[in-house]
Ligand SMILES: Nc1nc2c(c(=O)[nH]1)N=C([C@H](O)[C@H](O)COP(=O)(O)OP(=O)(O)OP(=O)(O)O)CN2
C-alpha cells in the first residue's frame with residue numbers, strides 16, 4: 001500500500017473517500033526516447049483514488065470501496081498494459097495510466113444514483129516515481 005504521504009486535493013464536498021489498491025502489470029514504452037523502458041518490464045502499481053460528494057446512496061455509501069477495486073484491479077492485474085484498447089494509440093506511461101484510471105472510475109460514478117466525483121488519482125509506478133492526476137473543473141459534474 002501507499003504508506004508515504006498522500007498529496008491532498010482541495011474541495012468543498014462534505015464526504016471524501018480514499019481507496020488504496022495495487023496491481024501487477026507489464027508494460028513497455030516503444031519510443032527511442034524511453035531508454036530502458038522500451039523493453040517490456042513489470043511493476044507493482046500502487047494507486048490511491050479520491051472520491052468526493054455530498055450525497056450518499058441508500059445504504060450510506062459514497063461508493064462501495066469494493067466496486068473501485070473490482071473495476072481497476074480486474075482490468076489491469078496480471079496484464080500487459082499495452083494490450084488494452086485504451087492504449088492502442090498511446091503509450092501506457094504513468095501519466096496516461098492515471099488519466100485512464102480516472103476516466104474509468106468517473107464513468108462508473110456518473111452511472112450511480114448519488115453521482116460522486118473522482119477528484120484525484122495517484123499512480124505510483126516504482127518506489128521513487130509517481131504521478132498525481134486531477135481532472136479539470138469542467139470535467140466534473
Ligand atoms: N514521466 C515519465 N517518465 C518515465 C516513465 C513514465 O511513465 N513517465 N516511465 C519510465 C519507466 O517505465 C520506468 O518503469 C520507471 O522509471 P524510473 O522511475 O526511472 O525507474 P528507476 O527504478 O530506474 O528509477 P530510480 O531513480 O533508479 O529509482 C521511465 N520514465
Ligand SMILES: [Zn+2]
Pocket residue numbers: 027037041042043125
Ligand atoms: Zn515501467
